[in-house]
Amino acid sequence: MSGDLKFNKILGAGLATALVIIGLPLVTGAIYHSEAPEKMGYFVDAPEEAAAGPAEVVLPPDWGTLLPAADLAAGEAAFARCQACHNNVAGGANGIGPNLYGVVGGPVMHAAGFAYSEGMAAHKGVAPAWGYDEMDQFLTNPGKYVPGTKMSFAGIRDTATRTNLIAYLRSQGSGGMAIPAPDPARQPGAAPAAAPAEGAAPAADAAAVAADPAAAATPAAPPA
Template structure:
């Protein structure tokens, strides 16, 4: 009788140990992790610069006279934590920007510019509209190594308005004559290329005449653009 009881008890104990062992083994193989937040993770592709539409250079002779100077002053408010724009005022974290439009990069006496900025100044004798626009759009990209950590003004309208405001604060750079054809040419080329690319899969060899037809108006404007080009390009030659 005692042996039978011992056998039964041993069997029950062995079964229990086996079940516990199997459970621990299963937990080790099929681990369950608590999620921090309920829901499902959805992968979203990041937008890249290559996928964005190319930004056309503005026709400064057209956009600056029509710019909203008051809006530009409001945009400049983002910069006042580091910069002042007043004649004779001391520098802040960044240089005094009075007269920056048209002066030499790094040409603020008494301010310690970074070596990267000094190198840039050695290659660019004056702040032109194009250079200021590119720098304000992405300072770190335009002058790698600059101490200016501001991310930049991504909207072209904001940059145009702010440059119009800064030009009134001691600026010496002349506004070039209007030359809308210079800004329209890249647009016409882009439209012609898009039309050719879009027609190629469906029409095959018929895409070439379509592209030529789209480019014809731009070619017809070439004499007018050529006549205005020397005047509009004058500030850029100061690079």
Template sequence: MSGDLNGNKILGAVLATAFVIISVQQVTGAIYHTEAPEKMGYFVDAPEEAAGGAAEAELPPDWGTVLPTADLGAGEAAFARCQACHTATAGGPNGTGPNLYGVLGRPVASHAGFAYSEAMVAHKAEAPTWTYDELDQFLTAPGRHVPGTKMSFAGIRDTQTRINLIAWLRSQGSGGVAVPAPDPARQPGAAPAEDAAGTPEGAGTEAGGPVDDMGQQVPATGAAGQPTTQATMPGQPDSDTTQTNNTAR
């Protein structure tokens, strides 16, 4: 009995896995077939950006969890690549870019004496404040998050480096910006892990029924048995059924 159930579960898991693989192949195939004829540049870039962008959009850092353990020293070191254009000291001068003291929590494009691009001023309408998420997305890819920005900086791909840097920027005049409470929905791996564990189990359990039917052993036996019974008592199938049901109740 338990052997059969285990067999069904394994079979269900195998079928579910096969289904996922086939689905992924079809989706991937659709993307490649759609993109390939147009331009090789898009063909190469689009899947990478789409995958990265989607992952980042779905799972932004869980600031309440990552900030307390952020490496401020590493964040300060990461700021070295900003220093060509920015200072972060209190009352520090504007350079190619605006002074960044207290930038976390500061209104976008608001620093006195700096001539922001039209793009950055326009960005203010959709994102008025430099929140953790806004800084994170801007620093990931400035030109993608604020198209037309005059900050000519490619961006920081590594999430932990951005976290360290933002934690350090917070220590430079933004200590009043609260660290949010941990958000389980943002914890890396939490959502994917639940999906990964839940899908095979759920699919396996559900597949247990269909597998029996698809095996056709039960239906075949029933189909063969009924005609035999009816052939024996051609005139009374209805009453038999009714009596059986009544007895059962």
């Protein structure tokens, strides 16, 4: 008899445990019941961005103002990053890149014996010389200014660093490249030059006509 009671106790304990396991989620769900939101997520009250204004006009560098004030020592320090591929010694050999002695103001592809890229050869047909503007744009982003160039250098985004570097390169065999006079049209606050209206004479021609009205009646000679 005692064995049957022991078995019944074990069976009852098992049934009670099963009932607790099955019933507990139901009881918990009833107590902590929550309604699903009508719309998922949270509302963030963020004002819409204002419409973009007109693009800021970026003036080209005023070399007549920047170069006389350039720091040649800082330019030489900036050139240190170029020396892995270039040298600037008169008569020096080409390295991975061409010798840069006398490059400022010189012709594009100026280094004899260097195997320039097809991209640089094509660029020479568009801009045949390394003027200040051309050098500045190339140093800013070589791959963008001369598509297909072999030069893998990412470029120098800082204007002051580029100016100092160009001034230093000019001092290395390019002293004959004159520094232009300061250009008010390139200085901060200058308004971009407006294109003449269709059919209107350029300002220089209009001034010439005002100085000599008879010139307006004289037909221009045909181009040779």
